[in-house]
Amino acid sequence: MTRRFLGRSLALTGICLAFAASACKKSVPVDPGPPPKPPSIKGFRVDCKGKTQRISPLIYGVGFDITGYSDWKEPRQWDMRPTARRLGGNAASRYNWDLGTAFNHGLDWHFENNGDASAKEPFYVSFLRGNAEHHAASALQIPLLGWVAKDVTSASFPITQFPGQKTIDEKRSAGTGVMISGREIAPPPPTQTSIAATPGMVATWITKSRAEAAKAGEVPPRIYMLDNESGLWNSTHRDVHPEPATYDELLDRTVRYASAVRGADKDGLIAGPNSFGWSELLYSARDVAMGIGKKPDRLAHGDVPLLPWYLKKLKEHEDKTTVRLLDIVDVHFYPQGEGMGVGVKGDIDNDAAARRIRSTRALWDPSYVDESWIHEPVRLLPRLHEWVDQNYPGRRIEIGEWNFGAERHMSSGLATAEALGRFAQGEVFSAFYWPYPALDSAAYWAFRAFRNFDGKGGAFQDTLVPSEAEEGTSLWVSRDESGKHLVLVALNFDPKKEVSAPIDIGSCGEIDKETRYVYAGTGGLAEKPDNATGHVIAGALPPYSISVYDVRLK
Structure with a gap:
């Protein structure tokens, strides 16, 4: 979701589109009531005798934004030591690998083509080489949309062709395709900005990318993402795809393009459908456009929610052809509710900050009623695992984009750290923060804590x-x-009170050496004096803080 973060609202037929990047400027006021309280625990306990689980190293991924909104050349992004990067987002849906740098912004910026005609090498080559140099795996977005930019200068709605537009880019003399009256302009032919991107073209691109990756010394695995948020194409890319996508179109494009991917790379991992959020898990874009109450597309497909139906059909395809077209189930997660924001933007008053932290519970907690228009338990990770088990066993789970907004505020740092822990606990295979936390922000230091x-x-x-x-x-x-x-990573969610409680690691052994690092909103992760004896780590967690304990046992 390559956003310019202009605060636009994506509300269709009265329903906000979660988890898409905080699209809801306004949300239905929700009183979730007090959550059930867990059994009272005094102090912290660690159970090294209990059941452990392996953590996938790929949950620490970040994005590569070809638009340059977040500088993909910024060297300090590597200070976070991301384990993977994803070349993706809205603009990547229209990225022309042959031209090397040409893409179209879509609705994010006036439906303009853009790129760097003076670049010495294609974006994807820089991406692959940078990943190899920093021991990061690569995830490449494959365009299923069917159209990519034909140059770096064209626009779908130039004001010379369509005068009287409400919002324009003065530098490029192009608009967003909406008249001052509010009427949407019918888009011109896609060929005004784009050329067709066929499955055969995609196969050729993958062959080229594999050669470049091998030259650079790639880090496995290779992940191919089947485009981006098809449920929003009729909005984000309405200039080339004005009609809402349907169940059948999503499946058809998946089969045709994923078959080309598999033919070009039998060992690559294919991820889809890269849903923007809650609505797209349950309904097609056509359902949303016609009204969720009517849901004509879903009813025509047995009233089965979109993602389970998609998984079942792809399993049937594999059973019939022996060709596996999906390895990873990818969805995006952006918490909803008023003021959550994306990137550095977002409300930071006490209420918004508390809701931002609580929103992490939508990842796992069946008792948490989402504090937005969703107004029901999401329990995203358990839900995805259940759908996989029921419809296409063996698929892995990926959070292709995620971000909690207000990155410079401690609530964002705590939410980011909590999410990373939940990804580990929830058996997520890979996850990609979008695009990467602002340098020296609370979210950045949360990432570095891990x-x-x-x-x-x-x-x-x-x-x-x-x-x-x-x-x-x-x-x-x-x-x-x-x-x-x-x-150990310990989080104190209270903005005012410290928590003075020991951490008992007796089940693990006796402490030989303990080093502590604390971040409480300023100054980075500061090293603190050792305060451990025997098998107990003493000391307090400051208010609103992230504490890391590096412990060596005897």
């Missing part, structure tokens, strides 16, 4: 260990294969 807490590569380990935490806090615990090295 990937580079000491500036020397200190990181959350590969195995998740069961733990218990006091109400209003979280404790995420990891250990290495030997069991002698633990890394």
Whole structure:
């Protein structure tokens, strides 16, 4: 979802489109009521004797935004030590790999083609080489939309052709295709800005990308994402796809283009459908356009929600042809509700900050009623695993985009850290923050708490260990294969009160050395004095803080 973050509202037939990047400027006021309280726990406990689970290293991915809104050349993004990067987003749906840098912004910026005609190499080559140099895996977005930019200068709604538009880009003399009266202009032929992108063209591009990746020294696995948020094409890319996508169109495009991908790379991992959020899990774009109450497309397909239907059909295709066209189920997660924002934008008053942190519960908690127009439990990760088990067993789970907004505020940092812990716990295979946290923001330091807490590569380990935490806090615990090295991340969600509670790691062994790093909104992760004896880590969690404990056992 390559956004310019202009605060536009994407409301169709009265329903906001979650989890798309905080599209709802206004949401239905919701009183979820007090959640059920867990059993009272005094202090923190770590259970090294309990059932552990491996953490996929690919949950620490970030985005590569070809529009340049977030500078993909910025060297400090690598300070977070991301394990993967995704070349994706709205503009990537219209990216022309042959021309190297040409793309179309879509609705994000006046439906204009853009690019860097003076670039020394294609964007995808820079992307692959940068990933290889920093030991990061690559995820490439494949255009299913069917049209890519033909140059770096054309626009779909130039004011010379369509005068009287409400919003225009003065520099390029192009508009968004909406008249001052509010009437949408019928789009010109797609060929005004674009050329057709066929499955055969995609196969050729993949062959080229594999050669470039091999030359650079790629880091496996190779992930191919089947475009981006098809449920919004009739809005985001209405100049070339004005009609809402249907169940059948999504399946047809998946089969045709994924078959080309599989033919060009039998070992690559294919991810889809890259849904923008809640509505697209349940309904097609045609259902949304016609009205969710009517849901004509869903009713025509047995009243089965879109994503389970999609998975079942792809399994049937594999059973019939022996060709696997989907390895990973990809959806996007942007918390909804008034003021959540995206990137550095978002409300930071006490209410918004508290809701931002609570919104992480939509990832897993069956008792959490989403505090937005959704107004029901989302429990996204368990729901996805259930749908996979029921319809296409063996598929992995990917969060292709996620972001909590207000990145410079501590509530965003805490939500980011909590989400990373939940991805580990929820057996997510891969996840890609969009695009990457603003440098030195709270979200940036939250990412570093898991990937580079000491500036020397200190990181959350590969195995998740069961733990218990006091109400209003979280404790995420990891250990290495030997069991002698633990890394703990403790979160205090209270903006005013510190939590003075010991962390008992007696089930893991005796502490030989403990180093602590604390971030409380300013100054980065600061090293603190050792305060551990025997098998207990003492000390307090400051208000609104992220604490990392690097522990070596005897």
